[in-house]
Amino acid sequence: MAVANNLVKIIKEGQAQLQVPKTVFYNPIQEFNRDLSVLVLRTYLKHNIWHHKREERHVTSRGGMRILDALSASGLRAIRYAKELGEERSKVKGIVANDLSKAAVELIQQNIELNNLADFVTCKNADANQTMFESSASFDERFHVIDLDPFGTGAQFFDTAVRSIGEAGLLMVTCTDTAVLCGNASESCFARYGSMSMRGEFCHDAALRIILRSLEQHANVYGRYIKPLLSLSVDFYVRLFVQVFTQQAETKLSASKVSQVYLCKECKTHELQPLGTYEIKEDSTQASSENLAVKYKFKTPDVQVGDKCRICDGRFTIFGPIWNGPIHDVKFLELLKQELEISEPKNEFGTFRRIQGLIQLCIEELDVPLFLSATTMASILRMRLPRFKDFMSALVNAGYKVSISHTNQYGLKTNAPNTVVWDVFRQMAEQFRSQQDQSHPGSKKVKLQQTILMERIMSKPRERSYDFTYNAAIETESQKLSLLRFQMNPDKDWGPKSKPTTKT
Template sequence: MEQCLKKPKLDTSIKEGETEILVNNANVFYNPVQEFNRDLGVAALTAFIKDIQEQKTERNTKKEDGITVLEALSATGLRSIRYAKEVKGIKQIVANDICAKAVESIKKNIQHNGVENLVKPSHEDATLLMYQSRKNKFDVIDLDPYGCPTIFLDGAVQCVSDGGLLMITATDMAVLAGNSPETCFLKYGAISLRSKACHEMALRILLQSIASHAGRYGRYIIPLLSISVDFYIRVFVKVFSSHIKCKENATKIGMVYQCTGCESINTQPLCYKKSTGGYKLTSSPYVDQLCKICQHKQHEGGPIWLGPLHDEYFVNNLLCNLDNIKLGTFKRMVGVLNVIREELNVPLYYALDRLMSIVRCVTPPMLIFRSALLNAGYRVSYSHACKTSIKTDAPNEVIWDIVRAWEKNNSVKRDKLSNDSPAIKILNAPTTTNISFDIHPLANPISRLNKLTRFQQNPTVNWGPGTRARTRIDLENGVESSKKIKNQNKNSRKEKAHITNDTEEIKSL
């Protein structure tokens, strides 16, 4: 009797934007939740190319055929093909992956979409490819790894052209958000803190890491857009060469201090720039051992990026160009970018519900709290990373004065608070600021008035980073092996090895 053969899995197609890719569920990584990520890449690349063309027009320089793009970790090739079909002004895109199966999928999808003239498949180790491209640099490098991107940064900052664009994603949010500070230091060279502002801190840790890698080669970065959505962060930075500008990194990178009681945040740059030229070190310690607000100890984190997260001109260009691009996540992107445009250039933020939770008091409406800050003469905005965020240039003392003023009309049962709790220390302290809760005309931001989709929607069925690729690559031998096959009978092999070792020991005796 003939053995029945298993029916092979047929390729199915997935359409996103103007691209249709063929995928085999057995060995191809595709995450539909990342459509916003890819849409953002299309929009950012369009704005970047438009900016280059405008600069060349102003300088009356000769326009080249287009820019070169490297997608170092391409998987199905979807992102590269979308760039080829939806972004004008591209000369060549290299879609690279270390997995042979992925490269076969890339080739198939390139042919299926008819972009052979623009997209070139590559089967190479991403870091090696970038090191080999240091002479013939790419104008744009897109890195979207599973987890931490830092192992690729050294090559990326060297093989991107002067004034080129890096588009980098990180999905290891548990590490960046403070759950494992020692691992964060190992990977990013910074200590992460558990904070309500953890998503912005994650962005600033990643930017600090990129800036540090670039600085080793006399290069510096200018962040164009830094965004935290869903389960990942993504940054868009320009890279330039200047040893003098690199020194300014010391003024844009610094430490962050957070109280363990009231969670008040303070930041300190590593250096200050003198008005007469040169740099001077900051005085240390910047904060007292005990917090001035609640007399609790403080944690130190960082170093993090303290400079701007976004470039206002670039964000405005993005918004202006969106109407000319067909994007599946258009509505959400308009909302998020409008919130980003309204963001203050102030490091980190507080969450209103957390502030009131510390003193065990009912939470005021957001408009009232924002009005109190504006009435006191300070600026305030949302952060795109948190729906209840308070991003302000007001000192911590003023913020807690507002909390105390609100508590007077919404009394807390103090007999239920312990004497050493931060709530008692905060509520018993005197108020030094005149607080008014009258609604300020600027308290309601334009993005909210226009009812834009500002913050991430509820998770869908497919929400999450997906699973890591099942195929492992042996770089030394150039062999691909399935993790599942590699781990078969693992326990029994260990037992046999243990028995063999015991037998050899007995024989030796």
């Protein structure tokens, strides 16, 4: 075969063996992505999270569900799924490894045979959208799990994926165009995802929410909606796991799950403006109804954001809209944690420690859109970054919850109003102002504009004084167990690698 002449080596990942030529895309840095995907899929099948009364009959009648690796390249994902599902493989009828490149499909077939999976994994040479669309013609042919792992954006596959996937199906999405999603080209982000992105400390959190909003919007067109199970921004890409359901009435809630973001140009504080809202109807009969269209009264919300920032009186810039709902399902994360612990003695995952730490970090992460950056706030107030246990204890002592973000170790997620968080920092700046000003490197060279901003914020009166006494409630399990939470770059010159060079 033509591909065989280009083979460079056989690699092993998980339980799969793989022939890897130069011309077909393979990135070893994404082993974490693939390990996690195997764990998620296994958990999804084992705990019957796929189970839905509308779909059970079709899944049972066709002898199990179908899985699609839509952009398979080398076939690695499909092969790992086939070999590492364990007992849950009995719930799967088969896996399709699809790719548009003829050379890639030829290689996939070789790898399928190398792993003795010809009776379970089939390859297809077609456009991913075409493969998904054709499967939607029959309930028995629908894919119940679709994995989208493109080079760059996956936006061009969203519409067909959410339309064609089976009820309560698992959609796994990777996007590597994080530069666009994080504000380097907001106009390109809008063209792809329907949202304006923006630079800032929370840009990776926002990137996840931009994609979730886009998936929800595409699903709504077909009377469907999404439920995020796990959403991660790691390394150079984002990886999201969502379920897709059908219920026309539920789509009426979608506007309330989306917000426009107002970001202060000066102090970088954000405010959210929901695009929709709803309330339970006063009529007791209607209020107890399971029909959402009957139970709720939907309306457009009042404007909640003023014309200037409450922290520094600065002007706002607008971006979004973004998803403002949960990006993780904590119950599902607990199941993932259990399954990971079961796998530990078998040494199944090469990235076990990282998966363990990240899952626990996501469990601890508060369900709060975006975050305030401790480094940005300290810089604006011309103070050294305070100890996290001090300002986190102050917030907890005041009756609020606080956590860090899995996307940024200096990101403060809290249910406290922004004014309260800034009050805590102002009090710390007041208490330690003299010594911090003296030891701040280059503090005398701070620009006049920055000095004015600092003085404007410091001049605002605090609502109250805060207690910085250490509170043990801020200690998390990931800290107590010294889990790997934020990994350094895994290799020299790591990243998304170059596009495959094979002609289709």
